[in-house]
Amino acid sequence: MRKRHWAMAALGLLLVALSIWQLSAAAQGLKIATLRSTDPPLTLIAPAEGSPAGRPLVLIGHGFAGSAAIMRGFAYTLAHAGYAVVLWDFNGHGANPRPLAGFEGGPLLANAENALAAATARGFGDPHRVAILGHSMGSGVALTFGQEHPETMATIAVSPVNQQVTPDLPHNLLLMAGSLEPQFLHTAEQLLAEAGGQGGDPATGTGRKLVAVPGVEHISILFSPTAHAAARDWLDTIFGSQPGAQPYTDRRIWWYVVGLLGALLLGAGVAPLVAAPRSERAVHRPLWRRLAALAGGALGATLILWLASLSGLTLTASLGLLIGGYLLIWFGLAGLFSLLLLWPRFYVPPRRQVFGGLLAFAVLWLGVGLLGQSVWLAWILIPKRLLLWPLGALLLLPWFLAAGETVARAGAIARIGWWLAHSLIVAGSLFLTLQLMPDLFFLVLILPLFPAILGLHALAAAPHRESWPFALSGALFTSWLLLAVFPLS
DSSP states (O other), rough: OOHHHHHHHHHHHHHHHHHHHHHHHHHTTEEEEEEEESSOOEEEESSSSSOSSTTTTEEEEEEEOGGGGGGGGHHHHHHHOOOEEEOOOOSSSSTOOSOOOOSHHOOOOOHHHHHHHHHHHTTTTTEEEEEEEEETHHHHHHHHHHHTTTTOOEEESSSOOOOOOOOOSSSSEEEETTOOHHHHHHHHHHHHOOOTBBBOOOOOOOOOOEETTTOOOTTGGOOOHHHHHHHHHHHHHHHHHOOOOOOOOOOOHHHHHHHHHHHHHHHHHHGGGGOOOOOOOOOOOOHHHHHHHHHHHHHHHHHHHHHEEEEEEEEOTTGGTTTHHHHHHHHHHHHHHHHHHHOOOOOOOOOHHHHHHHHHHHHIIIIIIIIITTOOOOOSHHHHHHHHHHHHHHHHHHHHHHEEEEETTTOOHHHHHHHHHHHHHHHHHHHHHHHHHHGTHHHHHHTTTHHHHHHHHHHHGGOHHHHHHHHHHHHHHHHHHHHHHOOOO
């Protein structure tokens, strides 16, 4: 290794350490307990000073394909403000092994009710001063909870779904939506009108307010200090300022980005330790053929699965994973079709190429996943999910091998172009899927993430410059990511 590689690795390690330090610092002054034996699994967060028993209790529910981790921005803000906060994983999400049977109604409402019962049974929070906050799917649960349990003193619905409300219930309703998510902002405006309009008297439970959070959409609203402050201020209006409240602004997402950058630099710095000599076994295809192979494979998979759905085959809950199972099958078919159109020269990868793929995967596992464990996703897979990881990686391998054949040994500028083309092909094909199969509508919420996911993988695999490291790292990482994100069915 050259000196610049050692310097790069050292800088990367420093940034990762700095990220871990700052992410941990956000929890200073708080006590956090994670309970995996409860149903649903709980995370309890409260100020470290004093007992949480007498503090107002705030229930926080996540949205579809989320988990308790992605709601910690709200939780930390409210806990630093003096509240006792309860987060949980809805059925099928995160560490909850129970399958998700539906997006609303009995089972999800029962999750919130059981979370409240389990917390108060442990003396956590004041059961007579309760509020609930929910995002997207969780907002529907929050709105229902506030009406089914009229003793609930405040309800906060973030990016709300369409749910019937009245001028009387839920009490003290705060609605929030991002300015970049017009559909949810429109729903929030409709709910506000049904609830009696802006205003009311928080002292009598009729408080009503809508906050349009500027510059954010359905996911980024969860990391918005403006949204966090709006929730805190609303609860302070209802319950009064809490003893021991401390100012706090959640900036963990930026420290997470620092750590992710550090992981990529660390991986690039140590890549020469496992770098394989350039293979002469690859067959170079014309540019048009490589693009046509990927686009044709993606389009072919979309049409085949659409025809399968017309024949009565249910694909939304394939492989025991809601929506995510469809994606695994789609990538598997798209990869096989692309390889058939590309027809590369297959060979057993040399050991150093395998090591290169594993190193790139390790970089992504650390940077995207482990550092994100307390920021946005439940990265450590429970056994029920982990058992599906090898199958998912096997299904994804053909696609990433085909994509790796198109980008192998390309220069930096060419790789940017291939990343753009790769992202456009995947996102465009899945957008067509949404037009043909509306029951997969949740895909629309994650389509914007695909360019970021593919871009991060391209950066981690770039130092290895061969198709097999690209394929192995992409298949292992994307399989893990889909299994971490999508709910069990």
